[in-house]
Amino acid sequence: MTRPTVAVWKFASCDGCQLTIIDCEDELLAIAAALDLRMFLEAGPSELLDHYDLSLVEGSITTEHDAERIRDVRERSGLLITIGACATAGGVQALRNTADVGAFTAAVYARPEWIHTLATSTPIADHVKVDLELRGCPVSKEQLLATITALLAGRRPSVTSHSVCVECKQAGNACVLVAHGAACLGPVTHAGCQALCPSLQRGCFGCFGPSEAANVDALHATWRATGLDDGELVRTLLTFNAAAPVFADGAQRVQFRAKEDV
Template identity: 65%
Template sequence: MGAREPARPRLGVFKFASCDGCQLTLLDCEDELLALAARVDVTHFLEASSAVGTGPYDLSLVEGSVTTAEDAERIRSVRAASRRLVTIGACATAGGVQALRNFADVEEFREVVYARPEYVETLATSTPIAAHVPVDLELQGCPIDRGQLLEVITAYLAGRRPDVPRHSVCFACKRRGIPCVTVTRGTPCLGPVTHAGCGALCPAYGRGCYGCFGPSASVNLPAMIPLLRSDGMSDEDVLRLLRTFNAAKFAALEDGGASAEAPS
């Protein structure tokens, strides 16, 4: 008898509170997805297949934030069954847009949005996966970048550390030869404090960065916020700009030392 082929690494993809956009990024890999499917056993991925596999998983990709008590329990089960766990997207890494509830009264939201709010069970906050279980890598973005996702998966298959840039969007603008929209147009831009990964998409079209990829590795909000004000933004405008896709992460940075300069 011939030698048995070695078992392929098992991949699990899981969804929590999110819009599914980051899972769709994986499906949008198209040609690369075919090559990937030949290298891994996609054991659990409900966005792509109704087949429900069980762990253990060599690599788990988790999209979405924790917004219910059931979510908090389920992510612990996923972590226990996963050799490596990578969170993908702003919801999983920062609580997402739904983390705006963290700065308001969730009961008021529930009363306004739902016709029968008594049937809706939810936590008062939306929190990232890392607030509940250890995470091996956070892949930021809203949605994530397809190239970065493929790098993470192939790196773990090859047994090496993924090479994901930690610099800011400003570096991407320089590399692409994009003029600084703040200097040339006076346009407010979060590029100096935002993680690279989008390819400087908005500045390439003359728009300021909205912070879709969350804070970069080195962030100086006490210096950034006065610059935004000097570009004509009110305190309310600055607050709204910071509290969008990655509201909780930027707020944590404010609490960690920028609160004196942040609008109240």
């Protein structure tokens, strides 16, 4: 087996997903041996090649410059896999999409006129073809490794898009929503984290974004029947995957119903 050349790219993001790669402590030597890592600024390598067999892309597109850069990355890449909520759904910074970016820049920067930014934060797939998306804020180390090893073995990675509840029940957790009335987005959230938060007796906050058949309206009814707050549901939906259409539209309908009821 030849070692595939690999690049890891960063766009608008917190670096947490890249750190997840470095955080594969027990497997790090094996990864470094199996992959020919040529571009990964966070870890050191910085060779600009005409072609990488695999590109892992973290972050969203928030500037004209990055919109140019992702097209360049795409041209240099065989497979392009996005890692994390920013690259896949625009990330927490996509909250700007429904706000006034000019006001944000003015509030934060001493010289806002020096800041050249777009009005939106958009996922990589809005700009170029993406071969596979890994969800999460950050991505799951296990899912990342499973994807890499599947590709090395010439097998299709098995990334499932059903709800967190499936993994949660497989793990044998007590349902925090049904048994404790906890605020949980698990029923509408994409699996892949092995139900990390409910395994620690706290509600899922949806960092993997919407599941394949997410029904946010039904979850709203469920939260209300449980005595949970509409506002908290909106805030939770509009966090890490604020621009994922199913969460964004769902949150809007929750807000609409909340206003109607006042």
